[in-house]
Amino acid sequence: MPEREAAAADPDYTGFIQNVNKSTGIDLSQYKEAQMKRRLTTLRTKNGYHTFTDFFAAMMADKGLFYEFLDRMTINVSEFWRNPNRWEVLRDVILPELQGSGKGLKLWSAACSTGEEPYTLAMILSDKKILRETSILATDIDEGALAKANKGIYLERSLKDVPKDVADRYFSPEGLMYKVSDELKKNIDFRKQNLLLDKFDTGFDLIVCRNVMIYFTEEAKDKLYREFSASLRPGGYLFVGSTEQIFTPSKYGFESTETFFYRKK
Numbered sequence: 001m002p003e004r005e006a007a008a009a010d011p012d013y014t015g016f017i018q019n020v021n022k023s024t025g026i027d028l029s030q031y032k033e034a035q036m037k038r039r040l041t042t043l044r045t046k047n048g049y050h051t052f053t054d055f056f057a058a059m060m061a062d063k064g065l066f067y068e069f070l071d072r073m074t075i076n077v078s079e080f081w082r083n084p085n086r087w088e089v090l091r092d093v094i095l096p097e098l099q100g101s102g103k104g105l106k107l108w109s110a111a112c113s114t115g116e117e118p119y120t121l122a123m124i125l126s127d128k129k130i131l132r133e134t135s136i137l138a139t140d141i142d143e144g145a146l147a148k149a150n151k152g153i154y155l156e157r158s159l160k161d162v163p164k165d166v167a168d169r170y171f172s173p174e175g176l177m178y179k180v181s182d183e184l185k186k187n188i189d190f191r192k193q194n195l196l197l198d199k200f201d202t203g204f205d206l207i208v209c210r211n212v213m214i215y216f217t218e219e220a221k222d223k224l225y226r227e228f229s230a231s232l233r234p235g236g237y238l239f240v241g242s243t244e245q246i247f248t249p250s251k252y253g254f255e256s257t258e259t260f261f262y263r264k265k
Contacts, residue, residue, distance in 0.1 A: 013037055016052035023060065026141065028073070030196050030220040036073070043072045067144040080116045080123075080154075081161040082210070083242050089258050091124045094237055098205045101235075104133035108231070110209040111195060112138040115149025115180075115188075116158060117208055122184040123162075123170050131187050137201065139193035146190050152180035196220060200231040207232060210241035225252045232264040 017028045028036055040052075047065065049055040059066045081087050098105055105125075109118035118138035125131040140146050159167050159178060171178040195212075207228050213221050228238050229252045240246065240260050249255060254262035 010037075012052045016040075016056050019056045025194055025197050026073075027196055030217055031073075031215050032217060035215065039072055040069070043069065067142075070142040070144060079158050079161055080120050081163070081166075082116070082120075084161050084163075086239075086242070086260055087120060087124065089261065090239065091128070093258055094206070094239075094261060095124070095128065098235075098237070099130065101205070104135065105130070105205045106135045106203055107137070107206045108201070108204050108208070109136065109138040110193075110207060110228075111212040112140050112145075112149065112190070113142070114145045114154075115152065115190070116154070117210065118149075118188050118190075119152070119170075119180055119184055120162075121208065122187055123166055125187075126170070126183065127166070131183070134187070136188045138188050138190050139195075140190075141192065141194050143192055146192060149190050150185075152185050153177045154180070195224060200227050202231050202233075204232050205236045206239065207236070208239045210239065210244070213240065213244045225254075229253045229264055234264055236264050238262045238264075 021027050021029075044052060044055040047055070047058070047068075049058060059069055095105075107121060109121060112118050115138065118136055121136060122131055125134050125136075138149065140149075153174060154171075154177060156178060159171065162171075167178075170181045170184060172181070173179075196216075209224075209228065213224065216224065225238075225246065232238065237257075238254065238261070240262070242260060245260070246252070246254065246256070246262060249262050252262075253265050255265055257263050
C-alpha cells in the first residue's frame with residue numbers, strides 16, 4: 001500500500017499530520033510514513049496518550065512536549081567530525097578547489113540540528129585561516145536544537161571523533177560539558193528554516209546536508225535536490241551523508257567527484 005494511502009487508512013494519524021502542518025508549517029506527509037508513525041507512536045505512548053488527537057492537544061499546551069516531538073521527528077543525533085574521512089576530503093580536496101575562485105566562500109549547513117556540523121566546518125576553515133572571510137549559514141526547523149547550537153555546550157561523547165589537537169584548540173571544559181570557542185560561534189549565522197517550505201538563498205559554494213534526506217519521501221528528495229542545485233553556484237558542491245548517494249546526479253545538474261560530494265556542472 002502506498003505511504004499516503006496507508007496514512008489515509010488511519011484518520012487519527014492523518015488528522016495529526018494535518019493539525020501539525022496547519023499549526024507549525026511542518027509537513028509530516030513528506031517524511032516516510034511508516035518510519036515516522038512508528039517513532040511518534042512510541043513517543044505518544046511513552047507520554048501516556050492513547051490517540052494522536054489527544055497528543056496533539058497536549059503538545060500545543062506544553063512547550064516541553066512540543067520540543068520533545070521535534071527532537072523525535074528530526075533525530076537530533078550528531079557528533080563533530082562525523083565520518084572523519086569525509087571531512088578530511090572536504091579539507092584537503094574540496095575546499096582548496098573552491099578557494100581557487102579567489103573570493104570569500106559562502107557555505108550552508110542545512111538541517112544543522114544542534115550545531116555539530118557547522119562547527120566542524122568552522123574548525124576546518126579556522127585551521128586553514130579562512131574562517132573570517134567565509135560566510136557560514138546554519139539552518140534547522142527545530143528551535144530547541146538551534147538554541148543548543150547557539151549555546152555551543154556539548155557532552156564529551158559528541159567530541160569522540162574530533163582530533164585531539166583540534167579539540168584542544170576549540171573546546172574548553174565547563175563542568176561535565178565542553179564549550180565551543182567564541183571564535184567559532186561568532187562566525188556562524190544560525191537561523192530557523194523549514195527545508196520543505198521556505199525559500200533558499202543562492203550563490204553557495206558548498207551546501208552540507210547529511211543524514212537528513214533518508215527521512216524524506218522520494219518526491220521530497222527530488223524537490224530538495226533540484227532546489228539545492230539551484231542554490232549552488234556553478235562549480236559549487238553538495239556534501240551528503242554516508243547513506244545518501246544520489247544515483248542519477250545528472251538529473252539535477254550534478255556530477256559525482258569524491259564519494260558523497262556532488263559538483264554542480
